[in-house]
Amino acid sequence: MTDALERIAQLWPASGEVVVLTGAGISVASGIPDFRSPGGLWSRYDPMQVATTDALENNPAEVWRFLMDAVRVMSSAAPNPAHKALARLEQAGLVQAIVTQNIDGLHQRAGSKNVVEFHGSMASYRCNACSAPHDAEAAKAITAATAPWRCACGGVVRPDIVFFGEPIPLDALNKSGQLACGAGLTLIVGTACEVAPASSLPLLTKQYGGKVAEINLIPGRLAHMCDASLTAKAEDALPALADMLLERRN
């Protein structure tokens, strides 16, 4: 692991213009299985029945059966050493931003400030009809007897996550694009980069002359274009990388 870590550290621009692109793999050690993996939420639910705009309109009870499960999984999770290492690096000026496909809010809970959430977050809720904000804590109290959660207006309350059929928030797209273009290094962690727009960000970095590195348990779709790769768990690799970078700087 040390050689590969060393190669990634060598790519690190002194300016700290580093964007870290994260996915499900970084939160597995926090107790959140990848939705698509065995044991993940999509092994228990069909996303087309519970996570689409159509389902929100026509089958809110089923959507909320899934959401109650998701709330339970997310609220029992805590940031792991990988999230914490990235927060340390940002605080030290060695990471500019995190772009995440995760909806678990664990980067912010670990202390990261500049986090772009491609798929929104379970940390806030709104009415699907009138857009009124609703308290996330109240979501934990929803039970089979009280689901689906409804707004005073009668609309269904939903988390601020991107459902299938909804666009990626425009500000997240713009911000992540700008970050990727300006990055001296984009570091991919815990994502196979199989779906756009996440998959296009490292390409943007390359196009504008930056480098790309990856830390993945299984090499992802962009492995062929990475300037350095490490096959490892995020929670093992990132703390070691942070130690190396911070020691080097001192």
Ligand SMILES: [Zn+2]
């Ligand atoms: Zn409403």
